[in-house]
Amino acid sequence: MQRTITVIGGGFAGLVAAITAAEAGATVTLHEAHATLGGRARTAEGPYRTNEGPHALYRRGPHWTWLAQRGLVGPLAPLPPREAARFRFHHAGALRRTPPLRFLRHTLRTAEQAPVDTDFRTWATRVAGPEAAAQAAAYSGVALFHHDPGALSARFVQERMHRAAALPPEATYVRGGWGRLVERLAGRARELGVRIETSSRLTELPVADGPVVVATSLAAASGLLGDASLRGESGRTVLLDLALRTRKGDPFIVSDLDAPGWIERFTAQDPSLAPAGEQLIQAQFPIAPEASKADGVAHAERLLDLGFPGWREREVWRREAVSGGRTGAVDRPGTTWRDRPAVDRGDGVYLVGDEVAAPGVLSEVSFTSAVEAVSLALRTRRLDLKST
Known part of the structure; x- marks a missing residue:
């Protein structure tokens, strides 16, 4: 039958x-x-x-092999080496070319597997100290879309943080x-x-x-x-898309280590996403249940002011949205x-x-x-x- x-x-x-x-x-x-x-x-x-927020394929993921076996991955958008050097970190109110050393050591460490039944903030504070723990939690927001990653299961956050921070990078476009x-x-x-x-x-x-x-x-x-x-339970995040007139020297990524937030210039690896002479920027800024879209947009604009000089005068298109309950599940401690x-x-x-x-x-x-x-x-x- x-x-x-x-x-x-x-x-x-x-x-x-x-x-x-x-x-x-x-x-x-x-x-x-x-x-x-x-x-x-x-x-x-x-x-x-x-896209509806940042989208990437992770090479170590099970769907990568499945897609590749069927010839469905298709053309990828490789990042030029010069753009990879334009990764910026926002920390203590300033943009930096390199992250704090304690944060870097913690995000790349694999010796200890985080526990399921403890929140990430408590566990990371124990192994790396409170400052590095807060920075790692903020950085992990790129793969969580959640305003408070530190309150989630330590194992859940650790897996996503390591995948996002892997070297060589797992993410492909x-x-x-x-x-x-x-x-x-x-x-x-x-x-x-x-x-x-x-x-x-x-x-x-x-x-x-x-x-x-x-x-x-x-x-x-x-x-x-x-x-x-x-x-x-899922994250709630503000999505901000901008088209700016091209300017040499704009960063590829701005990652906020003071609070979860991520800005990415997607035309750095794929110029076809915007007309010639323009660049497409997509950003996501998680917000708490009681926060408004305006709060997330204000956060984004503060980082744009630091990382993209003259962006307001260069703006040619904008789209704002709040994505709630559409960012994947999150696991609380003990789950x-x-x-x-x-x-x-x-x-x-x-x-x-x-x-x-x-x-x-x-x-x-x-x-x-x-x-x-x-x-x-x-x-x-x-x-x-x-x-x-």
Whole structure:
């Protein structure tokens, strides 16, 4: 009997699930509520090709091998050596070319694995001192999108900090923005016969002859599954995108070590993201639940004043947004990824995305959960067929 799988959601997790199922011989239908695929991996069309916040592929991640084996990584945007030298750190109110020595030693140390049941601030203070601990917590915000990384599980923060600070760098950039990666994923899905229905918003689970993979946010999944327990903690961050007229000497990155915040000039490695003579800057500044978008924008502008002289007169385009509950799960002390909502929801329904019970960093969680969901779905389907 032909196996059938329905996927709800056409973002990164949904497309990976659809491809994985189709490669295993299943008949797959994918429903996407919007007119275009991609979810948070969409790249804006037009002169400024912005992602929804900083996006990068980590070479040591499980999805890197999976994409490479299928020829889906595509052209990458290498960083010119001269730009790598333009990494700046904001510390004690000033921009510096090098980070404090204690911070550097702590972020690169691998001798001691951080505990799960202690918060990062307490553990890092014990091993490196309070100043280095605060700096490391702020730096880790680039991979957390959370206003207070020090309050999270020490193991959770340590893993992300080491991945972000790895030498040689793990992060790689997709030329043209992540939308190009989505296009390749969608093309692969269609080649395999996946039926993709866009502008197909479902308000309840479909009556399907086979498993259903729900690849949406937890909030949307809660409504579809009628399960109010589907909740998770995530970061809340201000996203600021700017196009500036090009000026020689602008930094590539400004990392704030006084409070979580990150500015990156994405046209340093990929000039195609903005028109000639202009550069695209994307920044993320986590804010507390009670803080406003204006607070995050003010933080960003203070760092822009230090790192990008005359940026106000050079500004030709701007976009501001607050991203809440859309930045991946965070783990409090005493919890790990295993404590998040389970992938297998029972009755042939599977939940995937970056806030579910799967290992990895950032988009790796979406990938891992998608592959796991399809594996469970097909295994269960085979068992059901044997019992009939």
